[in-house]
Structure formats: C-alpha cells, structure tokens
Amino acid sequence: MRILLVGDVVGRPGRKVLGEHLSSLRQHHCIDLCIANGENAAGGLGITEKTADQIFSAGVDIITSGNHIWDRKDAIRYIERQPRLLRPANYPRGTPGEGVYLHRENNSVPVTVVNVHGRVFIETRFSCPFRATERVLQSRGEGAVVVDLHGEATSEKQAYAHYFDGEVTAVVGTHTHVQTADARILPGGTAYITDVGMTGPSDGVIGVDADRVIEKFYTQMPVRFEVADGPTMINAVRIDIEVGEGKPLATDIEPISIHFE
Numbered sequence: 001m002r003i004l005l006v007g008d009v010v011g012r013p014g015r016k017v018l019g020e021h022l023s024s025l026r027q028h029h030c031i032d033l034c035i036a037n038g039e040n041a042a043g044g045l046g047i048t049e050k051t052a053d054q055i056f057s058a059g060v061d062i063i064t065s066g067n068h069i070w071d072r073k074d075a076i077r078y079i080e081r082q083p084r085l086l087r088p089a090n091y092p093r094g095t096p097g098e099g100v101y102l103h104r105e106n107n108s109v110p111v112t113v114v115n116v117h118g119r120v121f122i123e124t125r126f127s128c129p130f131r132a133t134e135r136v137l138q139s140r141g142e143g144a145v146v147v148d149l150h151g152e153a154t155s156e157k158q159a160y161a162h163y164f165d166g167e168v169t170a171v172v173g174t175h176t177h178v179q180t181a182d183a184r185i186l187p188g189g190t191a192y193i194t195d196v197g198m199t200g201p202s203d204g205v206i207g208v209d210a211d212r213v214i215e216k217f218y219t220q221m222p223v224r225f226e227v228a229d230g231p232t233m234i235n236a237v238r239i240d241i242e243v244g245e246g247k248p249l250a251t252d253i254e255p256i257s258i259h260f261e
C-alpha cells in the first residue's frame with residue numbers, strides 16, 4: 001500500500017497546483033490514499049467549504065489542519081458535516097469536528113488518520129498530544145495509523161515519533177512549511193519526517209509575499225500579509241506500507257519536491 005502526504009496547501013496557488021498536477025502524481029507513484037494539510041488553503045489562513053471541496057476534487061482523500069482551522073467561520077459549520085476534514089484531536093472536548101478518520105476502501109487495509117497538535121511555542125489550549133494519541137490507539141481496530149503532527153518544535157516532533165515508534169505506521173510533521181531532510185524509517189518501523197513542507201508559492205516566505213514579511217521584520221510594525229505570486233511547488237512524502245500479519249508498518253519513505261514555473 002502507498003500513501004501520499006501533501007504539505008500545507010497555501011492559498012489559491014496551492015489549490016491550483018494541486019488541481020493541475022495531483023492526479024498525475026498519484027498515478028505516477030501508484031498512490032492508494034492521499035492526505036493533505038489544508039489549514040492555509042483559504043487566502044493563506046484557514047479553510048472554507050469551497051476551498052476544501054477544491055482540494056478534495058483535486059484528488060485528496062482526507063484533509064488535516066492545525067492552529068488555523070478556525071480562522072474562517074465557515075469551517076465551524078462545514079467540519080461538522082464533513083468527516084474527512086480533521087481538526088487536531090487534542091482540542092478541548094466539545095470542539096466541533098473530529099481529529100480522527102477511519103479510511104476504508106474496497107479490500108485495502110484500513111487506515112486511521114490522526115491529526116494532533118504540538119504544544120511547544122504554540123498556544124496552550126491544546127492538551128497533551130502524546131496522551132491524546134494513546135487514547136486513539138486504545139480504541140482503534142486493525143489497520144495502519146498515520147499521524148499528522150502539526151507543530152513548531154523539531155524536538156517535540158522527534159520525541160513524539162520515537163515514543164510511538166512501532167505503534168503507528170507514520171508520523172508526518174506539518175506547520176513550518178519547509179521540507180526537512182530527515183525522512184527515515186525509525187527502528188520500530190514507523191516512517192518519520194519532521195516537516196513535509198508546503199504546496200503553493202515557492203518564491204515567497206513560507207508562502208507569503210516576501211516584501212511584506214521583510215517589512216514586518218524590519219519595521220516591527222503591523223503588516224497585512226498576502227499570499228505570494230509566481231512559481232509554485234508541491235512538497236509531499238510517499239510512504240510504502242507492508243501489509244501482512246501484525247501491525248502494518250512502513251518499509252520506505254520518499255520526500256517529493258516538484259517545482260513549477
């Protein structure tokens with residue numbers, strides 16, 4: 001089985017490049033399931049029903065998110081009736097939506113997709129991602145488990161992956177929008193990368209117009225950010241999963257970075 005995890009989709013450029021190239025990417029890599037982080041899909045912050053539907057139409061099966069999931073009010077209503085749009089599972093009890101989705105298709109292995117949020121350098125409204133994941137694992141059935149760990153700190157992501165090594169199939173980090181060079185299979189058989197990267201403008205600063213970000217840093221004054229124009233890219237990882245007796249674990253992880261003019 002092969003799973004493709006796509007880095008944070010940023011604004012219209014990210015949605016457009018997915019619509020133009022994801023189908024061929026899935027076909028080329030023989031992908032069975034595609035997961036994308038979409039929390040920046042609507043104008044660079046948040047997600048709406050319209051932008052989510054565009055991502056699904058491009059060929060994404062499940063959309064994960066992070067701390068920007070509620071930046072668009074539309075998401076609050078939409079997530080309650082669209083189970084394939086996830087918010088972090090370690091939000092407080094009673095928060096709209098779900099942080100876990102069980103994917104079943106034909107005779108393929110079931111895949112539990114888990115979305116959790118780190119707490120280092122992030123608002124403290126999130127409960128412990130370790131304990132939240134333990135609760136998911138206690139209640140799940142058979143099949144693979146793929147985690148989108150949305151967070152800032154490399155150390156927290158690495159510690160989380162080592163803690164669940166052999167218990168989950170893959171831990172893929174999102175949030176920083178820059179693909180890291182540490183994709184590997186951990187000793188217990190869990191695929192890991194600290195950050196899968198970003199899908200959207202390649203010439204900005206993590207997807208934002210560079211001049212506006214520079215102005216913000218240089219002047220320390222409020223600046224309205226806008227999604228960058230120009231060339232685009234798709235960052236992703238392809239994960240191969242061995243299906244047999246016992247827990248489905250990863251056999252390979254391949255970073256993908258494609259640039260378009």
